[in-house]
């Protein structure tokens with residue numbers, strides 16, 4: 001596969017061009033004087049480099065903009081039309097899809113695309129066909145689609161291209177099958193890490209470089225950006241905060257161990273707590289369904305919270321308090337700039353956050369806690385697909 005960067009990297013100023021691409025990656029614009037300062041070089045040399053990058057279609061002159069000194073220099077940033085990047089989040093029975101341009105702007109988002117990924121090559125290729133069919137509806141120039149990012153649940157090693165949840169028994173990594181199906185470079189990542197990268201790049205963290213993202217969905221996962229880099233650990237298995245053995249609740253976790261954080265702070269925990277209360281006869285708008293033996297899913301519980309069902313709200317508050325205890329510990333360990341709370345339970349923010357913040361304030365070390373801001377996800381349900389798309393661009397530019 002010919003590299004996207006082949007037309008830019010021809011041996012001349014390659015190192016400088018890489019730095020300029022990475023400076024502009026979050027969508028910032030720079031004057032020639034700014035760039036000369038950043039690269040510690042002369043204005044004539046930076047002018048030559050920028051002109052080459054403009055001619056190759058990677059940078060664009062964004063026009064004159066006000067500067068602090070009142071002068072109006074021309075500003076340069078990424079050329080939005082240099083390419084499109086596709087991000088896919090693989091859910092249990094559906095896909096979410098985002099398309100971003102070269103500046104990171106989101107052009108399209110679509111979720112609830114029905115698809116169930118199973119453990120066969122046909123199924124992986126079927127996912128590619130489903131995504132390609134959807135993307136055709138956006139009428140993008142196919143030759144400008146540069147790469148695809150795919151978020152998968154569970155353990156993912158993006159370097160080897162193997163997922164340990166999907167297509168695990170074969171010798172070929174799932175990434176290679178996806179690349180054959182998309183006919184593009186593909187990067188795979190764990191869902192929580194992809195979401196963390198999306199939030200980091202979308203600006204919720206401002207200029208911060210250490211960001212923890214808690215993905216509070218049916219399970220509980222974490223993505224970490226440490227010193228500006230997405231952290232995967234040795235084999236891509238990092239962030240398993242859901243299986244931190246910190247609770248004394250005698251609950252058996254999905255992993256087979258007892259007392260994992262996920263058993264008290266996740267959608268799964270919320271489901272257990274409310275089912276226990278319904279079993280004791282506590283009144284709720286879910287009582288009738290429970291008595292009839294109908295299945296109550298996470299969506300039902302979240303909609304009960306939205307309708308201000310007191311029993312459901314109390315359960316969300318209990319989850320918030322437990323999650324807050326864990327975050328207090330994380331803050332003490334990592335001293336992060338920002339902790340972002342994301343995932344499906346975000347919609348209960350109004351009830352989840354007060355006990356969460358209370359526990360963090362009570363239990364974390366004051367000096368460390370003062371450094372940290374806790375925010376609710378800005379991208380919400382779009383975080384995964386947008387993150388996957390931005391990450392696929394990031395890895396293409398930084399390989």
Ligand SMILES: [Zn+2]
Nearest residue numbers: 243253255260
């Ligand atoms: Zn566990």
